[in-house]
Amino acid sequence: MVRMSSVVIVGYGGYVPRYRIKGEEIARIWGRDRSELPTEEKSVTGLDEDTVTLAVEAARIALKRARIPPSKIGAVHVGTESKPYAVKPSGTIVAEAIGAVPRITAADFEFACKAGTEALQFITSLVDAGRIEYGLAIGADTAQGRPGDALEFTAASGAAAFIIGKNKNEGVAEIEAWTSYVTDTPDFWRREYERYPHHTARFTGDPAYFHHIVNSVKNLLENDGYTLNDVDYVVFHQPNTRFPLVAARLLGVDLEKVKPGLVVGQIGNTYAACSLLGLVRVLDQAKPGQRILLSSFGSGAGSDSYIIRVLENIKLKRDLAPPLDKFIDRKTYIDYAIYARHRKKILM
Amino acid sequence: MFRIKIPRYWRHKDFRYRLNAWRCNHCGEVHFFKPxxxxxxxxxxxxxxxxxxxxxxxxxxxxxxxxxxxxAQSPYIVGIVELDDGTRILSQITDCHPEELKKGMRVEATLRKIREDDEDKIIAYCYKFRPTV
Amino acid sequence: MSRVYIAGVGLTKVDEHWWISLENLMTEASIKALDDAGLSRIDSIYVGSMLSLILQEQGHLGALLAEELGLSGIPAMAVEAATASGSAAVYAGAREIESGRADAVLVVGVDKMSDGMAEEVAAAMTSSERQEYTGFIGATFYSINALIYNLYMDKYGVSQEKIALFPVLCHEHSVNVPHAQYPFKIKLETVLNSPYVSEPLRRFETTAIADGAAALVLVNEETARKLDSPKTELLIEASTDYLTPFQREDPLWFPAVQLATSRALSRAKLERRDIKILEVFDATSIMAILSLESSGFAERGKAWQLLEKGELSLSGSIPCNTFGGLKARGHPAGATSVYQIAELHLQLTNRAGKNQVDSARAGLAQSLGAVASTAFVTILKEV
Structure with missing residues (x-):
């Protein structure tokens, strides 16, 4: 559907905060059965972290790989559903922190868990249209789950950042195509002034996650003339460990292509960062010439799908910053009491 | 009584966000705030x-x-860091427990929330250092 | 240039004075000092206070005190130099006498910390650091002391057991002091087992929230001759340094203390060995140690030896903090340095009660603002 001249990822970075809580520990508090936990463990922010600081961490890692002066960045878009401010852009703080101000455009995007890939669409388009030389797209969240709710087992924190440019020689991967599939499907929402989102349990499955991802991927493949054989890795949005595997089955994707991009089991669902962190993990290991199919999902609902081809440069730039696994493996377990403190669930 | 004064916070964001400072042309002394x-x-x-x-x-x-x-953050760690150019800087040390720290260990700058007065007030961000990942 | 004499001193007990206002505290000390001097009229007033503007939101202490004393009409003003504010007031008063513009000056140090909650007081104390830097990141005065403490132990291989002897000494001296906040002895183990304020600094190596006011009546030679009260001669010098010790070349050396000490000694035409009684600014144990070393009364890295050998005790060669120092007499911030000078005066005029040190003819008090960003050194000589 949307073919681009040449738009490349010149730098990428993933960040996960240090703290983890095990699904078992959450189950212990609420007396839940431990045999069917949606993830093993999830990442939790430190007391001094929020979506903005996570976004800055990821952006700085991306900059290290991009090796461009931050002042050349023309747009900073942050996709998140956990903005520290309801009114006041996160993008301005991120842009200031990395030194990209003031000749930029900055905005925050919200589309539940696909806000990050949505930000990527707009940055990609701005670069493709020649309006900016480089742009920074970030998906970042410190996701909220109501205590005791199923979401509490998965709602996690993390960020992924991508610096997009046009010069193929600088790119670690080329964005060959993307598409979007959107309908009004109220599977999950958070009203204004509310602390925690609501969801519709099993309704979030077939009519929401699976319907949108499957159609988004099919449209992309059909319209742009790709087949699943053309791709070496497939990264889906990962609200739990089961959904991406089912999506793979529905689309007929070999599970071996999905596994490298799975991070949900170790860090949980990082919402707007979730599928992008999967992409980061794949970029950390993919070989030049390999293709990645990325498909996000955002409640409400929609799915963005991308075809990304890895370039030669990946070999040079990958090691300029720590791989995502370094942050995934850097972990300290906390109990529910510390978790409650970190996530401000204690009334002070 | 002691609140974040927004213009004061904002005025120094170059230093607090990015460690941008001033170096004396003559003797090389580093000044964190515009001298x-x-x-x-x-x-x-x-x-x-x-x-x-x-x-x-x-x-x-x-x-x-x-x-x-x-x-709300207490207890927290404060340290003296000698940057690679020899500049000494006072900083909070984050992402670690005191028992994991050792004198002489490598640290790197990150941006963190330094303070927020209330949930409805401004959030102040600042550099902090953490053990190098 | 006229010589400066102390003709009267007045102290309030250092305490949490829940029932006594800031105004009453400074007025009480003033009345006592004026009565001690036998004077009812003075030419001007200098008030030293660090925290009143922050914790009481009360400025304009000069005119306020003049009014409280029924002396409205005379020049009166406040001066500020962090925890050395009291000394700054003494400095201003002494310079006015020296210049010949005044015959008698009232100098008062006052602070009333107990009106603030502990967190407010900790924040208020940080006002003596560079707020945009130190205060902004939540580094407290004690945490900066703790960092220096760590560096000191590393550099000299001195253990905390040695440094923590300082508060023990102070408490030994406060036992018989009616105006002391904590007039009781403590053991070294008590210090070493007290909770951390900021590792390695323990609670008993720091000072507590305290209220107090101390006053001096300073007079010129002519007035001194007319008054019957016991007198000492006062010389005061000062120096400054960067606000943050870590921006200095050597955080373990206080050049301001060294400079002010040398200036005061040379003006008094005295050698260090002539000083037989000493007041050091033990806002923390490590500050006391570094002050002893920077002023040349101890070798670098070896101040603890004076403690261990008992040289700083009442019966030692150079008794130090003979009324309990900041730790045990108490540390009401801007008032403290006036207490130090008043106590030296009591010693040199043979009015130190059970803590009287004989044979001392000259004493020296060091007063510091923050981590020696300001240093005042006062020498009192027997008349």
């Missing part, structure tokens, strides 16, 4: 410099009696 006169040699000419974001930890301690505005 008019060098404290060391009294020269009045400075260059803006971007300080290195890595260094080593010279000493650290834990703040257990926090000042107003920092109660």
């Amino acid at each position: 008019l006169v060098c404290r060391k040699c009294r020269s009045r000419e400075f260059n803006q410099v971007s300080l290195p974001d890595t260094g080593k930890l010279l000493a650290y301690t834990v703040v257990r009696s926090p000042p107003e505005g920092f109660e």
Whole structure:
């Protein structure tokens, strides 16, 4: 559907905060059965972290790989559903922190868990249209789950950042195509002034996650003339460990292509960062010439799908910053009491 | 009583977000905040410099009696970091427990929330250092 | 240039004075000092206070005190130099006498910390650091002391057991002091087992929230001759340094203390060995140690030896903090340095009660603002 001249990822970075809580520990508090936990463990922010600081961490890692002066960045878009401010852009703080101000455009995007890939669409388009030389797209969240709710087992924190440019020689991967599939499907929402989102349990499955991802991927493949054989890795949005595997089955994707991009089991669902962190993990290991199919999902609902081809440069730039696994493996377990403190669930 | 004064916070964001400082053209002394006169040699000419974001930890301690505005974070770690250009900087040390720290260990700068007065007030961000990942 | 004499001193007990206001505290000390001097009229007033503007939101202490004393009409003002504010007031008063513009000056140090909660007081104390830097990141005065403490132990290989002897000494001296906040002895183990304020600094190596006011009546030679009260001669010098010790070349050396000490000694035409009684600014144990070393009364890295050998005790060669120092007499911030000078005066005029040190003819008091960003050194000589 949307073919681009040449738009490349010149730098990428993933960040996960240090703290983890095990699904078992959450189950212990609420007396839940431990045999069917949606993830093993999830990442939790430190007391001094929020979506903005996570976004800055990821952006700085991306900059290290991009090796461009931050002042050349023309747009900073942050996709998140956990903005520290309801009114006041996160993008301005991120842009200031990395030194990209003031000749930029900055905005925050919200589309539940696909806000990050949505930000990527707009940055990609701005670069493709020649309006900016480089742009920074970030998906970042410190996701909220109501205590005791199923979401509490998965709602996690993390960020992924991508610096997009046009010069193929600088790119670690080329964005060959993307598409979007959107309908009004109220599977999950958070009203204004509310602390925690609501969801519709099993309704979030077939009519929401699976319907949108499957159609988004099919449209992309059909319209742009790709087949699943053309791709070496497939990264889906990962609200739990089961959904991406089912999506793979529905689309007929070999599970071996999905596994490298799975991070949900170790860090949980990082919402707007979730599928992008999967992409980061794949970029950390993919070989030049390999293709990645990325498909996000955002409640409400929609799915963005991308075809990304890895370039030669990946070999040079990958090691300029720590791989995502370094942050995934850097972990300290906390109990529910510390978790409650970190996530401000204690009334002070 | 002690609140974040927004213009004061905003005025110094270059230093707090990115460790941008001033170096005396004459004697090389580093000033974190915009100087008019060098404290060391009294020269009045400075260059803006971007300080290195890595260094080593010279000493650290834990703040257990926090000042107003920092109660919710207490206890937290404060340390002296010697940046790779030799500049010494006082900083909070984050992402670790005191028992994991060692004098001389490598640390790197990150941006963190330093303070927020209330849930409906401004959030102040600042550099902190953490053990190098 | 006229010589400066102390003709009267007045102290309030250092305490949490829940029932007594800031105004009443400074007025009480003033009345006592004026009564001690036998004077009812003075030419001007200098008030030293660090925290009143922050914790009481009360400025304009000069005119306020003049009014409280029924002396409205005379020049009166406040001066500030952090925890050395009291000394700054003494400095201003002494310079006015020296210049010949005044015959008698009232100098008062006052602070009332107990009106603030602990967190407010910790934040208020940080006002003596560079707020945009130190205060902004939540580094407290004690945490900076703790960092220096760590560096000191590393550099000299001195253990905390040695440094923590300082508060023990102070408490030994406060036992018989009616105006002391904590007039009781403590053991070294008590210090070493007290909770951390900021590792390695323990609670008993720091000072507590305290209220107090101390006053001096300073007079010129002519007035001194007319008054019957016991007198000492006062010389005061000062120096400054960067606000943050870590921006200095050597955080373990206080050049301001060294400079002010040498200036005061040379003006008094005295050698260090002539000083037989000493007041050091033990806002923390490590500050006391570094002050002893920077002023040349101890070798670098070896101040603890004076403690261990008992040289700083009442019966030692150079008794130190003979009324309990900041730790045990108490540390009401801006008032403290006036207490130090008043106590030296009591010693040199043979009015130190059970803590009287004989044979001392001259004493020296060091007063510091923050981590020696300001240093005042006062020498009192027997008349």
